[in-house]
Amino acid sequence: MQIAALDHFVLTVQDIAKTCDFYQRVLGMQVITYGDNRTALHFGNQKINLHQFPSEIEPRAAQPIPGSADLCFLTDTPIKQVVAHLQQNNILIIEGPVQRTGAVHTIESVYFRDLDGNLIEVSNEIRA
Helix, strand or coil: CCCCCCCEEEEEECCHHHHHHHHHHHHCCEEEEECCCEEEEEECCEEEEEEECCCCCCCCCCCCCCCCCEEEEECCCCHHHHHHHHHHCCCCCCEEEEEEECCCCEEEEEEEECCCCCEEEEEEEECC
16 A cells, blocks of 8 residues: 545644634635534645544544644745734744755745644745
8 A cells, every 4th residue: 555645634623613713814724514514624635624622523533632733734825925924913933934854845934833732834845
């Protein structure tokens, strides 16, 4: 077996409505409802399913807890515009812009936290 892509992952959160507002307003993700009134954040060809702590949907991670994720998202928006957007939304930038090693290319990244304390990295690919 060889994995080809990531379809979705799950974030366990304290407040689904507030999480949706944050990810929609700050990261431009689309909020969708699917299945049995479940909520997800859609972007590109992927989605983030949201589980409400402490009543996560089964099956679930062995120890789901809000604020335990470290996520990196790629954007075509220039990183200077990302910084300005974060500042306009009163989001504290923890680090960056800094260069890092991405999955395929070198990336330029800024780091901040979402409402649950998850570390969010937003990056531009640097193509030589």
